[in-house]
Amino acid sequence: MSLALHELPHLIVHRDEPLARYTAARLGGPADILAIAQHRDALIAAVQWARETETRWIILGGGANVLISEYGFRGLVIINRSKETEIDAASGRVVADSGTNLTTLARRCIGQGLKGLEWGVSVPGTVGGAVVNNAGAHGGDMAHNLASVEIIDLETSTTPETWQTQALNYDYRYSVLKGKRGRYIVLQATLQLEPGHDPKELSQVADEFIVYRKRTQPPGASLGSMFKNPPDDYAGRLIEAAGLKGHRIGGVEVSTVHANFFTNTGDATASDYAALIQHVQQTVATRFGVGLELEIEQIGEGLEE
Numbered sequence: 531m532s533l534a535l536h537e538l539p540h541l542i543v544h545r546d547e548p549l550a551r552y553t554a555a556r557l558g559g560p561a562d563i564l565a566i567a568q569h570r571d572a573l574i575a576a577v578q579w580a581r582e583t584e585t586r587w588i589i590l591g592g593g594a595n596v597l598i599s600e601y602g603f604r605g606l607v608i609i610n611r612s613k614e615t616e617i618d619a620a621s622g623r624v625v626a627d628s629g630t631n632l633t634t635l636a637r638r639c640i641g642q643g644l645k646g647l648e649w650g651v652s653v654p655g656t657v658g659g660a661v662v663n664n665a666g667a668h669g670g671d672m673a674h675n676l677a678s679v680e681i682i683d684l685e686t687s688t689t690p691e692t693w694q695t696q697a698l699n700y701d702y703r704y705s706v707l708k709g710k711r712g713r714y715i716v717l718q719a720t721l722q723l724e725p726g727h728d729p730k731e732l733s734q735v736a737d738e739f740i741v742y743r744k745r746t747q748p749p750g751a752s753l754g755s756m757f758k759n760p761p762d763d764y765a766g767r768l769i770e771a772a773g774l775k776g777h778r779i780g781g782v783e784v785s786t787v788h789a790n791f792f793t794n795t796g797d798a799t800a801s802d803y804a805a806l807i808q809h810v811q812q813t814v815a816t817r818f819g820v821g822l823e824l825e826i827e828q829i830g831e832g833l834e835e
């Protein structure tokens with residue numbers, strides 16, 4: 531390794547940086563080192579630096595699916611802001627860097643008359659996070675839009691390769707990439723959308739999705755849905771039926787609007803969230819014999835096994 535981390539191009543480096551600034555829930559203590567990658571080469575170089583210096587590392591996109599400990603993360607957190615995007619309105623082919631904001635991309639595609647990504651207007655985070663999680667909403671998901679992904683599998687190589695969508699083994703909020711920290715770097719996604727639609731009509735559909743969300747989900751900073759829906763049921767329905775709507779631990783509460791959301795009543799910590807997660811899982815398991823699986827990931831000191 532010839533260059534120090536702060537000398538690498540297109541990388542902004544901070545020490546002891548509070549992660550709450552980089553997560554949708556506005557939770558998270560300091561990262562020992564935080565590096566904002568503004569180009570895909572910087573993303574790769576930061577990971578390479580971490581490997582060579584044997585530093586623990588994690589990539590975050592929008593931090594919209596992570597609960598980060600108030601004690602922070604020991605190691606390097608790489609915030610992915612690589613955003614080059616090409617949209618071909620004639621063919622419907624969209625090539626987006628993994629740090630591209632999904633809601634912005636969805637709006638841009640709508641503006642070009644491309645159909646298929648309207649669901650994305652209401653899902654916070656980046657293209658990379660959406661690829662990893664098979665993010666989706668309102669009947670759509672990444673699995674239906676993605677043609678291929680450019681990726682580095684550090685277990686087998688240090689150079690990017692192209693994977694067709696089938697290789698990701700997509701299922702409901704699942705891909706082979708999920709939960710494999712330190713193994714994959716998602717660099718770019720190629721989406722295939724349907725060209726030739728009326729942007730006004732697509733926009734109307736997208737706006738209805740936003741209205742629906744506002745009506746059915748609590749406002750303010752959150753982690754979105756905490757648990758995956760179990761087969762043929764809804765996590766929110768089970769939590770509500772267990773009498774847990776409004777249940778509070780410390781500063782966090784099971785939302786009274788939608789029981790699969792937890793809301794911060796003002797001074798919640800990630801530990802409060804973790805305690806409420808456990809309580810809800812235990813109560814639902816005892817009442818209904820259903821094991822609720824987390825949709826979000828818990829990261830950092832005291833939250834990881």
Ligand SMILES: Cc1cc2nc3c(=O)[nH]c(=O)nc-3n(C[C@H](O)[C@H](O)[C@H](O)COP(=O)(O)OP(=O)(O)OC[C@H]3O[C@@H](n4cnc5c(N)ncnc54)[C@H](O)[C@@H]3O)c2cc1C
Nearest residue numbers: 591592593594595655656658659660665666667716753754
């Ligand atoms: C209010 C709210 C509403 C939500 N609604 C929905 C919804 O309707 N549907 C839905 O599916 N989700 C929803 N979510 C969850 C979240 O938006 C999605 O999971 C989103 O795809 C996360 O993207 P991100 O960039 O924020 O990922 P992050 O939270 O930053 O990261 C998630 C995981 O992906 C990994 N990762 C991210 N980028 C890369 C990369 N480039 N390479 C390798 N690994 C990477 C991270 O290491 C981490 O393990 C919601 C969240 C909130 C806060």
